[in-house]
Amino acid sequence: MSFNLQQLEMFCAIVGAGSLGRAAHVLGLTQPALSRAIKRLEESVGGILFERHTTGMHLTQLGQALLPHALSLQREAKQARDELDALRGLSKGVIKVGAVGSIASLVLPLAVAGVLEKWPNLRVEIIEGVWDRLAEGLLTHEIDLALGTSGMETDGVAAIADCCWTDLSYVVAGNDHPLRGKDKITLAETLELRWALTPAGTGPYLHLKETFAKAGLPMPEIAVESRSVTVLKSLVARCGFVGWMSGPMFDTERKAGLIDALPVEGLKAPRTLMAFRRRQGILPTPATRLLDELRNLAGSLQSFSPHPSSADNVSPHYSSR
Numbered sequence: 001m002s003f004n005l006q007q008l009e010m011f012c013a014i015v016g017a018g019s020l021g022r023a024a025h026v027l028g029l030t031q032p033a034l035s036r037a038i039k040r041l042e043e044s045v046g047g048i049l050f051e052r053h054t055t056g057m058h059l060t061q062l063g064q065a066l067l068p069h070a071l072s073l074q075r076e077a078k079q080a081r082d083e084l085d086a087l088r089g090l091s092k093g094v095i096k097v098g099a100v101g102s103i104a105s106l107v108l109p110l111a112v113a114g115v116l117e118k119w120p121n122l123r124v125e126i127i128e129g130v131w132d133r134l135a136e137g138l139l140t141h142e143i144d145l146a147l148g149t150s151g152m153e154t155d156g157v158a159a160i161a162d163c164c165w166t167d168l169s170y171v172v173a174g175n176d177h178p179l180r181g182k183d184k185i186t187l188a189e190t191l192e193l194r195w196a197l198t199p200a201g202t203g204p205y206l207h208l209k210e211t212f213a214k215a216g217l218p219m220p221e222i223a224v225e226s227r228s229v230t231v232l233k234s235l236v237a238r239c240g241f242v243g244w245m246s247g248p249m250f251d252t253e254r255k256a257g258l259i260d261a262l263p264v265e266g267l268k269a270p271r272t273l274m275a276f277r278r279r280q281g282i283l284p285t286p287a288t289r290l291l292d293e294l295r296n297l298a299g300s301l302q303s304f305s306p307h308p309s310s311a312d313n314v315s316p317h318y319s320s321r
Helices: 005-017 020-027 031-045 061-087 101-105 107-118 131-139 187-192 203-214 229-238 247-255 285-298
Strands: 050-053 056-059 094-099 123-128 145-149 157-174 195-197 222-225 242-246 259-261 270-278 318-320
Touching (some): 005 056, 005 061, 020 031, 094 107, 094 285, 101 123, 107 123, 107 285, 131 145, 131 270, 145 285, 157 203, 157 247, 157 285, 195 229, 203 242, 229 242, 229 247, 242 247, 247 259, 270 285
Parallel strands (some): 094 123, 094 145
Antiparallel strands (some): 145 270, 157 259, 157 270
């Protein structure tokens, strides 16, 4: 079996366009020329790739099996061309990274600033979201690095073991919350409060559930679910809700006097953050620049501790592993 990237480009173009005529127009070819090229590809793979219908071209089972590999090879070829062009000075490299909200709030901006100081010609594209969004982005090549909590490896996503750090999570409330005047509260007392949190199955939700379970308590009832960090912070800061956030996630709001950790007695809730990549393929050079910066940063995150809160046991801090 032998085929070339041009044939795979034609194959993917037909899939995308839905018909031979539209694909030929997109590629700037005549329809007979494209038909002959696909015929040669079918001869090479040893079977029919498309069924011809009046409504267009439909993939056969063989075509469906070929499609993900064809798309992957196209992406790898584009990545190779981009990196070679960057080395020749013909284009700028692009770092494509995704992060959960807490990392996007502090660690990622610090790493990006460090990279661009050393490599000013690089450009950075960032998406923020919960883990399922980031994992999808890795597999579809929308991003090349994902930053999230540990334990999220899959068949297609691998953790980068030497790039990890830890932080602590807290029960947080607005600075005018009725419980703010108490020196200490118990975790059980928070069960009666109005909670705003990310949906079930997300990292913060699972971490909160684990924390309450360790204390022998049920999961609190969640009044508002949202994947938006902005919405969750607004509910906590302005509407009397409580939330569950890591130190970096509300550091800016804490300094502004909007949100702070509640003094929950005995609460210690660490978690491990990591970088992830696709298991298959080569990590693009721009992404390795950011990864190196994250590794360096992870080794010195202790120095980025914010000022202590009024109670030592709720003082946000970050430490490296």
